[in-house]
Amino acid sequence: MLIYSNNFNLKHIADSGQCFRMNPMGDDKYSLIAYDKYIELTQVKDNCIKLSCSEDEYNLIWKDYFDMDFNYEQIVAGLLDGQDNFLKNAARFGCGLRILKQDIFETLISFIISQRKNIPAIKSCIEMLCMKYGKRKTSRECGGKEYYTFPSPESLANASAQDLKTTGLGYRDSYILKTSQAVSKGDIDLKTLKRLSFEETLIQLQTLSGVGIKVANCVALYGLHHIEAFPIDVWIARILKDIYNDHFNLEPYNGFAGIVQQYMFYYIRNTK
DNA sequence: AGCCAGGTCTTCG
């Protein structure tokens, strides 16, 4: 099926570092695994995307996943019209980025893994985890394509430490094990986390092993859709220091700082 | 070959 949007660019989203299971297939086509589903997407035109799924599945899953009810065009227009030259350039460059609504557990584990790894290494590590602990499935729509779902909390909680070590986690293996066990045991309830305030969510997330302030913000932003979250990693910190002399004012972007952060990150990572 | 990666935890002063 086809969908139309003035702010939806597959390449930008795939290269934005917010998701790790969206990969190019050539010819402006991308594969994506999320929520136990496999889908292929093609950028037909700037404002048109083709999806391999049915309309029912789109309405059930992908419409929400890609946050299609939110008006990103307006946010980008605001940045383009504003006084901030860096953000103007970032908005022009990254136009079509969106904040995905990803599975909370997958986001949590993925961003624990992300610390001190580059993005290709994060991706291959996650794929190994999925192949070892996820479920193998086949996609009816995409010619019987085989894929692996992201592991459940229980499957990771029950993994042996020895076994986990074969997936390239490095020293993060104990973080993954402890955090998965905490989720599995119910020490933290990811499903009701959404009811808490943003501030309280950050506090709760940081009780988990391997989760500090940066990962907590990423989970809040990409897994719980707190678009006011503003994760500061080494790249964003570099921008705040070098471009804004450590005096960046978030206030004009109150309530959607995470979108601004995403445009900043994509711009700095994909230009010289 | 060797450096460095979307940080966090522990330890030290």
Add this chain to the structure above:
DNA sequence: CGAAGACATGGC
């Protein structure tokens, strides 16, 4: 308390 130091592995 804030600031260093350690940390496993793989991609480039």
